[in-house]
Amino acid sequence: MKVLVTGGAGYIGSHTVLSLLENNYEVIVYDSLVNSSIESLNRVEKLTGKKVEFIEGDICDKDKLSEVFEQFTIGAVIHFAALKAVGESAKIPLSYYQNNVYGTVCLLEVMEHNNVHDFIFSSSATVYGEENDVPYVETMKLGTPSSPYGASKVMVERVLNDLALSDSNFRGVSLRYFNPIGAHESGQIGEDPKGIPNNLLPYVAQVAVGKREKLSIFGDDYPTQDGSCERDYLHVMDLAQGHVAALDWLNRHNDFTGVEAFNLGTGNGVSVFAIVKAFEKAIDKTIPFEVSPRRAGDLPAFWANATKANEQLNWHAERNLTQMMSDTWRWQSSNPNGYLA
Ligand code: NAD
Ligand code: WQD
Numbered sequence: 480m481k482v483l484v485t486g487g488a489g490y491i492g493s494h495t496v497l498s499l500l501e502n503n504y505e506v507i508v509y510d511s512l513v514n515s516s517i518e519s520l521n522r523v524e525k526l527t528g529k530k531v532e533f534i535e536g537d538i539c540d541k542d543k544l545s546e547v548f549e550q551f552t553i554g555a556v557i558h559f560a561a562l563k564a565v566g567e568s569a570k571i572p573l574s575y576y577q578n579n580v581y582g583t584v585c586l587l588e589v590m591e592h593n594n595v596h597d598f599i600f601s602s603s604a605t606v607y608g609e610e611n612d613v614p615y616v617e618t619m620k621l622g623t624p625s626s627p628y629g630a631s632k633v634m635v636e637r638v639l640n641d642l643a644l645s646d647s648n649f650r651g652v653s654l655r656y657f658n659p660i661g662a663h664e665s666g667q668i669g670e671d672p673k674g675i676p677n678n679l680l681p682y683v684a685q686v687a688v689g690k691r692e693k694l695s696i697f698g699d700d701y702p703t704q705d706g707s708c709e710r711d712y713l714h715v716m717d718l719a720q721g722h723v724a725a726l727d728w729l730n731r732h733n734d735f736t737g738v739e740a741f742n743l744g745t746g747n748g749v750s751v752f753a754i755v756k757a758f759e760k761a762i763d764k765t766i767p768f769e770v771s772p773r774r775a776g777d778l779p780a781f782w783a784n785a786t787k788a789n790e791q792l793n794w795h796a797e798r799n800l801t802q803m804m805s806d807t808w809r810w811q812s813s814n815p816n817g818y819l820a
Contacts, residue, residue, distance in 0.1 A: 480554040480730075484499070485556065485558045486510055486558070487557075488517060490670040491719065494718070494719040495557065500529045505532075508520060509544070509560070511560070514563075522668050525667070526665060526668070539581060539582045541589055544585065548592075556597065562628070568626050569626055580635060599652045599722060600639060600652065601654060601656065602740065604656065604742070605626070606621050606629065608623040614784040615655075616742070636653055650729055650736055652725045652741065654740075654741055656743050658710045658712045659715045660678075660679075660712050661806045664716070666813045668810070669806075694766055697772070697773055698773035698777070701773075707750045708778070709782065710748065711781065711782035716798065717797055724793060724794040728791065741792060743796070746796075757800050758807070761805045
């Protein structure tokens with residue numbers, strides 16, 4: 480079966496492409512490379528010994544997307560392509576809504592026109608917003624995220640629900656990722672943020688490799704065990720395998736129509752201080768840090784109830800925190816400048 484993967488050259492996309500190839504799916508990647516490098520896919524090809532069809536294009540370009548659907552017989556779409564920087568989304572909200580919401584609508588229109596109905600969407604724990612108690616469970620109502628980025632994910636989930644109500648052939652899965660970290664165990668592919676990293680692990684890794692002086696820990700006065708925020712960190716290869724599990728689930732459930740949401744997380748909250756300690760232990764080196772003020776919009780703590788994915792997708796996050804840290808380090812230390820090196 481041929482799977483179209485939008486945003487497949489990016490961090491989660493490249494790991495998922497690798498897992499798909501290892502599970503005998505054929506892959507076509509459609510990516511504008513706005514936040515990634517083609518080198519990630521070259522490396523996936525080397526690691527798997529399989530070919531990745533690549534088309535450079537924007538999801539807002541319906542003509543180009545249409546050509547892809549005409550050229551290939553596509554069985555399903557996994558949709559990663561989006562802008563994802565929370566802070567930036569507050570500065571340029573229109574770009575985020577254009578790219579993440581309008582772009583997704585373009586893709587869905589082209590899919591509908593070509594009678595392709597199976598769709599897996601990169602959603603996020605951020606859709607639970609500030610209203611819901613932890614652990615988050617899929618039966619909770621969609622919340623009100625504090626950023627335009629988060630709002631764009633809620634909007635797309637709404638679009639998918641409305642589409643499913645109007646089109647009895649549509650088969651959608653929203654995968655709500657918690658905090659993906661780590662890298663493929665080879666150290667050949669990993670997260671390669673442009674500029675100063677926004678997320679915790681890439682920042683810690685860049686301090687460890689000497690590219691940044693010290694980590695700022697955003698707040699130690701939260702109502703948590705050690706005062707720092709808690710998140711549900713999961714290994715990116717577990718997350719990648721969650722996509723294969725979702726595709727297998729769609730293929731097993733021929734009579735399914737509608738939209739299903741699944742949380743992909745470990746079910747455990749881990750604090751920022753605990754992450755720093757675990758990283759120090761994995762690399763046997765100290766990470767210099769200072770405690771600085773809270774970051775606007777951060778919630779004190781959230782983690783997943785992942786029972787639905789465990790039971791229905793037969794998926795579990797299997798890799799532990801030690802492996803997440805050592806794989807991050809293997810990637811960062813052998814590629815200090817990411818794919819540019
Ligand atoms: P990423 O930036 O590494 O990957 C996104 C990819 O999409 C990039 O290769 C980029 O070039 C491409 N892209 C962006 N806009 C495009 C467009 N208009 N047309 C074509 N390609 C485009 O990010 P990632 O961390 O791999 O995230 C993948 C998806 O998962 C995103 O939808 C993101 O919102 C979602 N997500 C990420 C996280 C996380 O912590 N990384 C958590 C939850 C959800
Ligand atoms: C984790 C913790 C920070 C950087 C974001 C998005 C979310 C999802 C994943 C896409 C927080 C602390 C961070 C630093 C720090 N993305 N931190 N110093 O904020 O949980 O989630 O990425 O959907 O939508 O909001 O992840 O990695 O930015 O932060 O102390 O330099 O690390 O305060 O507690 P977050 P993160």
